[in-house]
Amino acid sequence: MEFWIEVVVSAFLIFGGVFVFIGSLGLAKLPDFYTRLHAPTKATTLGMGSLLVASSVMITYQQGYLSLHELLITLFLLITAPVTAHMIAKTALHHKLHIIDRTTGKTSAKNARKRESSEEHSA
Amino acid sequence: MNPQPRFRFLPMPFHSVLLLIVWLLLNNTVSFGHIVLGSFLALTIPMLTAGMQNPQPRFHRPLIMIRYAIMVLGDIIVANFEVALLVLGPSKKLQPAFIAVPIDIVNELPITILASTVSLTPGTVSAEVSEDKNWLYVHVLHMTDKDELIATIKQRYEQPLTEIFAC
Numbered sequence: 001m002e003f004w005i006e007v008v009v010s011a012f013l014i015f016g017g018v019f020v021f022i023g024s025l026g027l028a029k030l031p032d033f034y035t036r037l038h039a040p041t042k043a044t045t046l047g048m049g050s051l052l053v054a055s056s057v058m059i060t061y062q063q064g065y066l067s068l069h070e071l072l073i074t075l076f077l078l079i080t081a082p083v084t085a086h087m088i089a090k091t092a093l094h095h096k097l098h099i100i101d102r103t104t105g106k107t108s109a110k111n112a113r114k115r116e117s118s119e120e121h122s123a
Numbered sequence: 124m125n126p127q128p129r130f131r132f133l134p135m136p137f138h139s140v141l142l143l144i145v146w147l148l149l150n151n152t153v154s155f156g157h158i159v160l161g162s163f164l165a166l167t168i169p170m171l172t173a174g175m176q177n178p179q180p181r182f183h184r185p186l187i188m189i190r191y192a193i194m195v196l197g198d199i200i201v202a203n204f205e206v207a208l209l210v211l212g213p214s215k216k217l218q219p220a221f222i223a224v225p226i227d228i229v230n231e232l233p234i235t236i237l238a239s240t241v242s243l244t245p246g247t248v249s250a251e252v253s254e255d256k257n258w259l260y261v262h263v264l265h266m267t268d269k270d271e272l273i274a275t276i277k278q279r280y281e282q283p284l285t286e287i288f289a290c
Contacts, residue, residue, distance in 0.1 A: 022211065035214075045199060072148045082249075085242045085248050093250050109250075
């Protein structure tokens with residue numbers, strides 16, 4: 001393999017790896033459930049994206065044809081990540097998971113919960 | 124309620140094209156056999172599922188949609204750097220918050236796109252939509268200015284969506 005391809009692929013791999021690691025680190029380090037949710041949903045998107053770009057470049061060069069199914073993985077990731085994040089946040093909210101004290105706008109959280117319960121009654 | 128499809132054998136032309144592209148991407152090839160098989164699937168699956176379709180508002184301005192998608196992609200990259208910096212910084216300085224964002228768009232599809240966009244972009248995750256679909260509840264990782272954030276969400280993301288769906 002040519003040297004510059006190796007450099008590009010390794011740069012993407014390292015960059016992606018760092019971001020995925022930061023995502024996991026956030027999951028361990030942030031103070032409460034809601035803040036923890038932010039790290040894996042976001043930092044990981046870019047991390048996975050660059051890992052997939054690395055894979056695409058590498059396969060394209062080695063096999064001699066344009067490898068694009070990584071695009072599909074990225075697309076599915078972009079569709080599923082916000083939906084999962086939304087569902088997890090919603091579940092946490094309705095299970096009244098502990099919100100750390102310095103969070104502002106707790107009334108909004110309460111309203112969000114109430115709206116849903118009124119919906120359940122009417123259903 | 125159900126609008127008559129324009130062509131009987133091609134009830135969802137856009138979906139057919141999308142299915143063919145996804146099939147070719149999945150197999151990572153453009154060989155003749157796969158194009159034939161993919162076209163067959165792209166024609167039959169929409170015919171079988173057309174009856175289950177939920178009528179959705181049409182995309183009125185596809186060009187703005189493309190511009191919106193590119194802008195969101197750029198914002199995702201910025202969001203990743205911001206969240207990474209916040210994660211690496213001291214957790215004690217974080218100022219998390221719940222906010223309620225008033226939304227003017229009414230249809231389910233645009234609201235879904237707006238909520239997903241909010242979840243993907245800088246430090247915000249959408250948590251709940253109010254029953255009357257007038258408020259989007261958002262959790263913010265680090266809030267500096269509430270009004271500014273709400274204004275950003277409304278102008279940057281909601282405004283183009285109202286143009287795209289003309290509602």
